[in-house]
Amino acid sequence: xxxxxxxxxxxxxxxxxxxxxxxxxxCGPTVYNYIHIGNARPVxxxxxxxxxxxSKKYQVIFASNFTDVDDKIIQKSIEENISELxxxxxxxxxxxSDVKSLNCKTDYIKPKVTKYMNYIINYIQDLxxxxxxxxxxxxxxxxxxxxxxxxxxxxxxxxxxxSGSRVEVNNLKENPLDFTxxxxxxxxxxxxSQFSKGRPGWHTECVAMIDDIFGEQIDIHGGGTDLKFxxxxxxxxxxxxxxxxxxxxxxxxxxxxxxxxxxxxxxLGNVIFVKxxxxxxxxxxxxxxxxxxxxxxxxxxxxxMYVTEWLKLENTLKTAFFKLDINNKLIEETEIxxxxxxxxxxxxxxxxxxxxxTANAITALQSLLRLANVSIRKxxxxxxxxxxxxxxxxxxxxxxxxxxxxxxSNENRQIYLDWQKARKNKEFSEADKLRKVLTxxxxx
RNA sequence: GGACCCUUAGCCAAGUGGUAAGGCACGGGACUGCAACUCCCUCACCGCCGGUUCAAAUCCGGCAGGGUCCUCCA
Numbered sequence: 309x310x311x312x313x314x315x316x317x318x319x320x321x322x323x324x325x326x327x328x329x330x331x332x333x334x335c336g337p338t339v340y341n342y343i344h345i346g347n348a349r350p351v352x353x354x355x356x357x358x359x360x361x362x363s364k365k366y367q368v369i370f371a372s373n374f375t376d377v378d379d380k381i382i383q384k385s386i387e388e389n390i391s392e393l394x395x396x397x398x399x400x401x402x403x404x405s406d407v408k409s410l411n412c413k414t415d416y417i418k419p420k421v422t423k424y425m426n427y428i429i430n431y432i433q434d435l436x437x438x439x440x441x442x443x444x445x446x447x448x449x450x451x452x453x454x455x456x457x458x459x460x461x462x463x464x465x466x467x468x469x470x471s472g473s474r475v476e477v478n479n480l481k482e483n484p485l486d487f488t489x490x491x492x493x494x495x496x497x498x499x500x501s502q503f504s505k506g507r508p509g510w511h512t513e514c515v516a517m518i519d520d521i522f523g524e525q526i527d528i529h530g531g532g533t534d535l536k537f538x539x540x541x542x543x544x545x546x547x548x549x550x551x552x553x554x555x556x557x558x559x560x561x562x563x564x565x566x567x568x569x570x571x572x573x574x575x576l577g578n579v580i581f582v583k584x585x586x587x588x589x590x591x592x593x594x595x596x597x598x599x600x601x602x603x604x605x606x607x608x609x610x611x612x613m614y615v616t617e618w619l620k621l622e623n624t625l626k627t628a629f630f631k632l633d634i635n636n637k638l639i640e641e642t643e644i645x646x647x648x649x650x651x652x653x654x655x656x657x658x659x660x661x662x663x664x665x666t667a668n669a670i671t672a673l674q675s676l677l678r679l680a681n682v683s684i685r686k687x688x689x690x691x692x693x694x695x696x697x698x699x700x701x702x703x704x705x706x707x708x709x710x711x712x713x714x715x716x717s718n719e720n721r722q723i724y725l726d727w728q729k730a731r732k733n734k735e736f737s738e739a740d741k742l743r744k745v746l747t748x749x750x751x752x
Numbered sequence: 753g754g755a756c757c758c759u760u761a762g763c764c765a766a767g768u769g770g771u772a773a774g775g776c777a778c779g780g781g782a783c784u785g786c787a788a789c790u791c792c793c794u795c796a797c798c799g800c801c802g803g804u805u806c807a808a809a810u811c812c813g814g815c816a817g818g819g820u821c822c823u824c825c826a
Contacts, residue, residue: 335826337826338826340826347826375826378824378826379824379825380825380826452823462755462756462821462822463755463756464754464755464756464821464822465755481823484823485823486823487823487824488823488824491824509824510824510825510826511824532826533757533820533821534820534821534825534826535826536821537821537822537823538821538822538823538824539825539826542823563757563820564819564820566819566820570819571819571820573825573826574826594764597764597765597775598764598765598766599765599766602758602765603757603758603819603820605764607763607764609763609764609776610763610764610765610776612776613763613764613775613776613777614764614775614776616775616776617775617776620789620790623789623790624789624790627789627790659766665766667765667766667774668765668766668767668773668774670765670774670775671765671766671773671774671775672774674774674775675774678790678791681789681790681791682790682791684789684790685783685790685791731785734785736785736786739785740786740787743787747788752789
């Protein structure tokens with residue numbers, strides 16, 4: 309299994325730190341608004357990564373934070389005249405509900421900044437004690453030049469950063485690149501610390517949480533490519549200062565989602581909220597249709613294609629299940645022996661093994677769908693149909709494209725049999741009536 | 753101004769040295785009581801120019817177009 313490591317900029321063989329265990333951490337949302345479909349991309353992708361590891365029998369320890377202390381949250385609380393806590397808890401719930409609707413697992417570790425304040429403060433103190441941070445007028449800054457290879461992740465040189473930087477207005481810093489660990493504040497929610505009354509900078513929370521949850525270097529740290537610099541670079545700087553490691557063995561960055569070729573972001577206002585998308589799993593399909601490192605452009609037309617794809621998938625899987633169910637031929641423990649079925653599964657797995665190439669995995673899924681449709685048409689080939697069905701369940705489980713499958717009720721079974729009988733007897737108006745009942749009930 | 757990335761058929765999208773996967777749409781067939789669904793077939797020489805090579809969409813250089821990042825922005 310190969311993963312593209314953003315830290316080394318290479319495709320590397322994945323080897324977990326501990327056998328059969330994967331520790332992964334993904335940068336989560338700042339909860340001041342609903343998430344848009346661009347925010348959903350990393351969530352869906354890393355959920356898929358998790359699912360794939362789990363299918364390979366890894367025990368996955370998955371953590372992703374909620375940033376619930378932030379200027380934007382404060383601003384929102386002032387605008388709406390409610391507390392920061394009310395703002396953040398509302399949007400945490402909204403996030404979880406949106407993400408669930410995309411069939412992402414939500415049973416992961418979800419640390420919040422407000423619950424980690426002591427830990428973050430101690431972390432910052434530790435950085436000061438070790439000489440990597442300094443206090444200035446109530447603020448605390450990280451001494452970037454103490455880290456020898458600062459910029460290694462994002463491929464930047466300190467000198468280039470300085471020469472390319474904009475005018476620095478903060479003269480409390482020793483070096484314009486130094487980043488804030490703690491900021492004295494007088495507005496909005498603030499916390500007591502030995503430095504001042506204030507708030508932590510954004511970059512410490514993730515490393516502090518990782519430290520507490522995992523206690524060591526983790527296997528995978530993921531997030532959007534826009535987080536590479538400065539956020540992830542700064543995480544690494546802090547971890548190097550304290551632990552002399554780079555936070556994660558493998559760094560993974562997903563490409564951005566754009567809308568009409570411009571990046572989708574709340575600050576630009578060109579967003580489509582997940583909650584407003586009608587076909588949620590078609591959105592998941594769409595988000596996985598392009599390799600995660602490539603940019604993905606949203607348009608109504610391209611999304612519409614995946615609505616079609618999703619409906620086809622749903623239809624085929626339902627029909628396969630229905631045919632097995634109505635004939636009492638569903639076998640849970642089927643061994644896949646058919647060569648063409650096995651080939652699609654092999655292709656699926658090797659695509660996923662190759663840096664989670666979901667685009668190619670989907671191609672394998674589509675081939676299997678064709679086999680399924682052919683098999684459904686055949687009168688009595690239940691063996692193949694069972695194998696195809698099993699393969700489809702396997703793939704859709706990993707991609708998280710879950711199709712609701714309900715065993716047929718006795719009543720509906722009777723209606724179905726009556727429909728077939730009517731058709732056979734050429735009683736077409738009766739047949740059409742029964743068919744309508746079945747389609748209305750979603751049986752066929 | 754600095755760093756980096758992208759450009760494959762009408763659309764979406766794989767492929768990273770050996771002569772273009774897949775999907776959507778279109779067109780042609782088949783199946784069907786009708787319809788839906790489904791199946792089969794057809795559909796590109798890879799932005800432009802030059803170079804390296806026996807061989808390039810794939811490597812190098814230039815040009816054009818588009819994008820991302822550059823300290824509290826998530």
